[in-house]
Amino acid sequence: MSFPPVYGGTFSVAPSVTSLPAYTAQARPSTAGAVRELTEHVFEIKDKKKKAWATLKLASSARSSSSLPTFLEGDKITGSVTLDLSSSEKILGVSILIRGQIITGPQEQDRLCFLDTTTPLWLKGMPNPRESNPAAWNGKLSGDYHWPFSITLPKEVTLPDPTGKHGQLQTYHLPQTFLERTTRASLYYELFVHIARSTFRVDNKLQTMFVYVPALRPQPPSRLRQLAYRQNGPIPCPDVDPEGWHTLPTGLIKGTVFDTRRVTIRATLSLAKPLSYTRGSVIPCSLTYSCSDSQAMGLLCTPASTNVSLHRQITYAQAPATSDHAHAAYQLASRYITTDAVLEISRAVWWPVDEGRGRRFDGEIHLPKSLKPSTTVSHFNLSYAVVLLPFKVAGFVPEETTPVSKQAVQIATMFPKGPKPRVYSPPSYEYEIGDNMFIPPARGFI
Numbered sequence: 001m002s003f004p005p006v007y008g009g010t011f012s013v014a015p016s017v018t019s020l021p022a023y024t025a026q027a028r029p030s031t032a033g034a035v036r037e038l039t040e041h042v043f044e045i046k047d048k049k050k051k052a053w054a055t056l057k058l059a060s061s062a063r064s065s066s067s068l069p070t071f072l073e074g075d076k077i078t079g080s081v082t083l084d085l086s087s088s089e090k091i092l093g094v095s096i097l098i099r100g101q102i103i104t105g106p107q108e109q110d111r112l113c114f115l116d117t118t119t120p121l122w123l124k125g126m127p128n129p130r131e132s133n134p135a136a137w138n139g140k141l142s143g144d145y146h147w148p149f150s151i152t153l154p155k156e157v158t159l160p161d162p163t164g165k166h167g168q169l170q171t172y173h174l175p176q177t178f179l180e181r182t183t184r185a186s187l188y189y190e191l192f193v194h195i196a197r198s199t200f201r202v203d204n205k206l207q208t209m210f211v212y213v214p215a216l217r218p219q220p221p222s223r224l225r226q227l228a229y230r231q232n233g234p235i236p237c238p239d240v241d242p243e244g245w246h247t248l249p250t251g252l253i254k255g256t257v258f259d260t261r262r263v264t265i266r267a268t269l270s271l272a273k274p275l276s277y278t279r280g281s282v283i284p285c286s287l288t289y290s291c292s293d294s295q296a297m298g299l300l301c302t303p304a305s306t307n308v309s310l311h312r313q314i315t316y317a318q319a320p321a322t323s324d325h326a327h328a329a330y331q332l333a334s335r336y337i338t339t340d341a342v343l344e345i346s347r348a349v350w351w352p353v354d355e356g357r358g359r360r361f362d363g364e365i366h367l368p369k370s371l372k373p374s375t376t377v378s379h380f381n382l383s384y385a386v387v388l389l390p391f392k393v394a395g396f397v398p399e400e401t402t403p404v405s406k407q408a409v410q411i412a413t414m415f416p417k418g419p420k421p422r423v424y425s426p427p428s429y430e431y432e433i434g435d436n437m438f439i440p441p442a443r444g445f446i
Contacts, residue, residue, distance in 0.1 A: 001322065041069050045206050055082040056193050056206050069191075073174065073215040077151040080289070081121055081193050081206075088140040090198050093123040096149055097192040098267045100157075100174070100212075102380045104185045104316050114157050114377055115174070115189070121147040122180040153212070162317070162379045172377040176210045176413075185316040215371050215413035218276035221421070225272065225284075229419035237362070238270045238286055241354060245270040245286065251404035253300075253390050256397045263296040265289055269308065269388050271403045276410040281421045282364035283310065283386065283409065285348050290358040300391050301359045303350035307389040310345040310365050310409075315377040345371065345384070349425040364425055367411065382407050 038059040044052040058079040060069035071077055081094060100115030122145075127195045154174060161168040178187040193206040215326070220226065222244030238245040247270040255263050272284035285308060289301040350363035365386065375382040388405040390398035 069210040070084045072213045080148045083145040088142040091141050092196040094121045095194045102191045160377045175375045175377045215416040218412050219274045220414045220416045220418045248405045254399040258395050261295050265291040278412050280369040285363045290362045303389045305393045308348040312343045353354045373413050
């Protein structure tokens with residue numbers, strides 16, 4: 001696996017807009033085949049003298065030790081727990097707990113645990129790790145103890161069907177961490193070291209949140225598009241490669257030009273198949289306009305006025321306040337909430353293509369590397385759609401401002417098998433999502 005090209009260098013513009021070559025950034029050392037060294041994270045519990053008596057170490061794919069530990073689908077969560085006990089203490093057990101939760105509000109009933117695993121490192125009744133003579137064991141621990149661990153997370157979880165179907169369960173891909181300050185709903189993972197003590201003593205917990213990244217890979221594109229990627233040539237249009245494109249039903253843009261003429265423009269949008277795209281790459285697009293009023297079409301149908309963009313929407317419900325699966329599913333189905341606003345992520349970049357029977361533009365939507373992948377788990381859903389909106393041009397008043405065409409798409413975390421997708425335009429600006437959490441790419445994931 002390899003990283004996508006990183007833009008920010010000097011671009012060379014093609015001499016012909018009908019066969020744009022892929023843009024390339026300034027040269028940089030290749031990371032192909034390179035394996036990133038794991039980053040060590042250290043967490044401690046200290047006594048009153050500021051001496052660490054319990055230490056958790058984790059090795060992860062995070063870029064630095066100051067970032068949250070990051071684990072990719074298929075990675076093992078490896079690390080160790082160390083106790084340094086200056087006096088004899090009665091400890092009942094030491095375990096690793098991993099939990100994944102969906103939180104949609106401030107109350108306890110707004111939490112749903114979708115992942116809960118426990119891995120014992122040492123339990124009461126097991127031999128003393130430091131004593132070779134079992135007869136010398138007095139039930140207390142004293143001195144230094146070290147337990148390495150390696151835990152594999154499941155790739156899927158099975159939960160009650162949130163649509164209200166009685167007794168049915170659904171299986172979901174283990175979702176990516178989602179933490180944004182501007183969104184009430186969150187989806188996060190925690191790892192605990194649980195040190196259990198006797199009945200009248202408080203247990204100790206050493207914990208950290210971590211980032212989980214699922215492996216979502218699109219199917220390969222059409223053979224003709226793969227050939228274009230290999231040869232660094234133009235992507236074949238929908239007429240040449242009909243199997244490589246999904247063409248939406250023709251939409252109508254109706255309005256008035258200069259308060260005098262009513263016009264109707266037919267717009268047909270096509271998106272590259274499959275309708276799944278890797279973050280850090282692009283969504284190839286093709287758009288054809290037709291209109292009986294050539295003057296109005298010349299005024300309105302330009303690359304600058306064409307408004308096609310990627311939108312993100314989050315829907316969720318309050319978590320059920322009961323453990324009864326059937327009643328919980330009914331609660332979820334009847335209390336769905338949609339986020340206040342749909343977020344525009346990125347707008348398409350266009351260039352004109354000679355077309356004798358109409359006006360055609362080819363283009364692409366640049367996908368930020370920090371984009372969260374499409375996610376569905378229980379009552380939480382993060383989805384994307386490509387939307388064509390009416391023109392916003394001086395002198396034109398549309399009859400409606402609702403989308404002309406709309407197509408749901410999936411955002412993935414890995415490149416498809418075969419040649420890497422190429423970019424045929426300089427990157428457009430990326431929308432920053434406020435103070436939201438940024439999850440960096442790591443080791444072949446984008």
